[in-house]
Amino acid sequence: MSVKILADSACDLSAEDLKKYGIEMLPLTVQLDGKDYQDGVSISSKQVYDAMREGKSPKTAQVSPHLFKEAFEKHAKAGNQVLYLAFSSELSGTYQGAKLMEQEVKEAYPDFKLHVLDTKCASLGYGLVVIRAAELAQTGAGMDEILEVSKHFYEHMEHIFTVDDLEYLYRGGRVSKTAAFVGTLLKIKPLLHMEDGKLIPLEKIRGSKKVYKRMIEVMSKRGTDFENQVVGISHGDALETAEQIADMVRAKWNVKDIKINMIGSTIGAHAGPGTISIFFLNESPK
Incomplete structure (x- = not known):
């Protein structure tokens, strides 16, 4: 019996990704x-x-x-095995909501x-975990193997990112008004x-070029075995910058592959346009 992989929209996977890997996506609300x-x-x-650029x-x-209950009941009735990998519980109540519905549906079935697993990941870092689980499911791997590999991926997934404008983090309560004003100035x-x-927060750096260079330095310090892993780069409607970062990564390492996706509405609403993130494993992939 094949394992069905479910994720939520904070994984920042494209419609093409979801279709290719057979992933069922549950949307957060904007x-x-x-x-x-x-x-x-x-x-x-x-x-x-x-809308954010217009000041909204x-x-x-x-x-x-309701969406969780509907999805879980559908698979329960079909006799499927399901793994739902969730957006970090530290950033959303989505995981807790799924656990409540898991309990309710299991009482009936x-x-x-x-x-239901809390990945403690976000954006494409979360997405890379989901893709790996889905790849295994497509090859017919059993639940135990998928759980083991998924856990390895989310426990060793690094997230390094920067925002273009501190104002958006201020609006989301991540920095003070003074810090946002001074930082922008x-x-x-x-x-x-x-x-x-x-x-x-890791560091404060003056200027975009310096921060992008520093991201690569942190990646060099924390990452390993890049030849055997897919590196993720997500961006807040800043594809050109994301591609420049990808070129910097390729110039330094012979990476297995680089996946570039736009940051979705859920995380983008807090981070804002121009955000750049890099995701990679700090241990060799399983």
Whole structure:
């Protein structure tokens, strides 16, 4: 019996990715101009970034419990095994909502093989975990193997990123108004990473060129075995910059592959246009 892989829209995988790897996506909610939209379904990342450039402040909400219940019940009735890999519980209540629905659905279908895991990852770092799980599922791997490899990936996935404008992090409550103002005035670029699923400031660097160079330096220090892994680069509607970063990575390492995707509406609503992120493993992939 094949394993079905579910993820939410914070994994920042494209429609093409979802189709290619047979991944079922559950959308988070984006609130803009008083209306609710399904991330990646009824609103695009580009629409959200354009709205932010116009001074609007979109909000986000977790995947609705109803969507989880509907998806889980569908697979329970079909007799499928399901692995739902969730967006970091430190950044959203989506994982907790899924756990509640897991309990409810399993009471009605006690034989249903369902696993709900908190990846503690975000954006394409999360997406790379999901893709690896889906690749294994497509080759007919069993649940135990997929769980083991997925855990290795999300426990060793590095997230290194910077934002173009601190104002967006201020709106999301990540920095103070003073820090945002001074940072913008002095062209300060924050370098951040993820630690146990939380966003943690790493350094403050003056100027975009210096921060991108520093990202590669951090990658060199933390990463390993790049020849055997896919590196992820996600961007807030800044494809040209993402491709420049990819060229910097290729110039330094003979990486297996580089995947470039746009940051979706959910994370983009908080990070803003111009955000650049790099994702890679700090241990050899399984």
